[in-house]
Amino acid sequence: MRVVVAGATGVIGRQLVPLLGDAGHEVVALSRKPGPARPGVRPVAVDALDRGALGAAVRDAKPDAVVHLLTAIPAQIDPRKVGRDFAVTNRLRTEATRTLMEAAYDAGAGRFIVQGLAYAYDPAGGPGAADEDEPFWAKPPKPWAGTLDALKTLERLTADADGLVLRFGHLYGPGTAFDRDGSTIGQIKARKMPVVGDGSGMFSFTHTQDAALAVLAAIGRPEVRGALNIVDDEPAALGEWLPVVAELVGAPGPQRVPVAMARLAAGAWGAAFMTRLRAASNTRARTDLAWSPRYPSWRTGFAAELAAS
Template identity: 70%
Template sequence: MRVVIAGATGVVGRQVVPLLVAAGHEVVALSRRAGADTGKGAVRTVAVDALDQAALGAAVRDAKPDAVVHLLTAIPAEINPRRMERDFALTNRLRTEATRTLIEAAYDAGAGRFLAQGLAYAYDPAPASAGPADEDAPFWRHPPKPFVTTLDALRTLERLTSAADGLVLRFGHLYGPGTAYDPAGGSTIRAIRARKMPVVGDGAATFSFTHTHDAATAVLAALAHPDAKGALNIVDDTPTPARTWLPALATLLSAPTPQKVPTLAARLAAGPWATAFLTQLRGATNTRAKSLLTWTPRYPSWRDGFTAELKAYAAGHNEVA
């Protein structure tokens, strides 16, 4: 199968490309830079501006793909929660404008499969007793104002993908190389080490994590299951509240125990989005993805994945030293 990967140099794309090559697929990697490092094997890289409609469309049509995978984002390495709309403006355009272009070009080229990257933590908050959200749960009905434009873009991406009989892979909080949770210097890891990421209120926000390798294997599985359409949660098996995973991750990092901050104080200091992020998020269940894609995460728990990442980082750091 010839597969176009839009966003091939992102944190998921870098993991997807070598898996596709190893599985015998032909890969056309779309990147902002010519000759970007997209992995080993038979990969053709095409430099293109994803917001240049004519150029992006031509790159896809020229590739004549059997499938198109949309992993385009432009999320800053460190997000200012008070400037979220600004920090996500480009990603929101990629989720709307670039999605339209990719779908139209995929149709013109005769591609039979379209996959797109979504989010598994945009669900409407619910009491803990409601459990993790499945794919039928509604998105956030009354989100914090800074999240409104991002949520609108996600809804547009999902609507366009569904209309094209495609599949949105809703990833959880991504961790692994190059993410905010990268032990080599990711922004969240730095904040935890500096004791600048507190447990807010009762720490009830439930996180569903996804290692970037597990996200990549889900892409591979989705290409092999063309009947899977709509949206699927690609998350680990262990949705966990912030009051549990934050102190546990601090311990794994040998970092100070996170501070506890009242909700009102957090809202005054960091704004409504950061506060909601640490107090209201709902976790997600991967039951449907496991069934429809015959996919299972390598790391069923974030604890397993973070432990593996930290061991790998320590081993590499010691070799360099």
């Protein structure tokens, strides 16, 4: 099968491309700066916001499947300016998705797979981990409203294309903010990432390798459509995982601050991110994709990634 991977040099793409090649697929790897060539992989440089160039690259490839992993998230995010920091990613989730969808249709691709988020569920939706039928955040903090609107557009366009959205949790692994040299780990080492309030904000984590394996599984199951949560088996509250990660990297235990102080320092979205996120369930992905995480717990995954640091 010939597979176009848009965003091939991102944190998931760099894990996915070799997996696809090893599985016998022919890969056309799209990115702003092309990655290394290897047998079965053809790197192509393209600006994903150049509608003509992106569409031509997909049509010329004549793919059987298109995988959309395009993001442009800064290495360091300012929670008070999240609208600014996600502006380009929002365009990639709307404008580039339309371009890829139309080009995939023109090229006769039978499979359209898109990267989404598993931590946009409405915290008012109830207790426990959310499944894919739960609604997204009805009244998000104002700074995050634009990002949520872009996610909704991405999901609607993917549904129109009869495609599949893989909703990934908080990504960790090589090249992410949770990498040894990543921005979040740097904040933890500097004691600049506190436990906010009672530390009850819930996080569902996804190792980038598990994300790539889910994409590979989805390519092999073209009948699976809609949306699936791709997360590990053990959601964790902020107050649970943050001290463990701090210990793994040899950092002092995190400080504790009240929600009001966090809101002053990090804004409405920063405080909500630390206190109100809802976990996600992977039950449906396990069944529909016959996928299971190689790192079923963030505990083992972070230990594998960070112990040497």
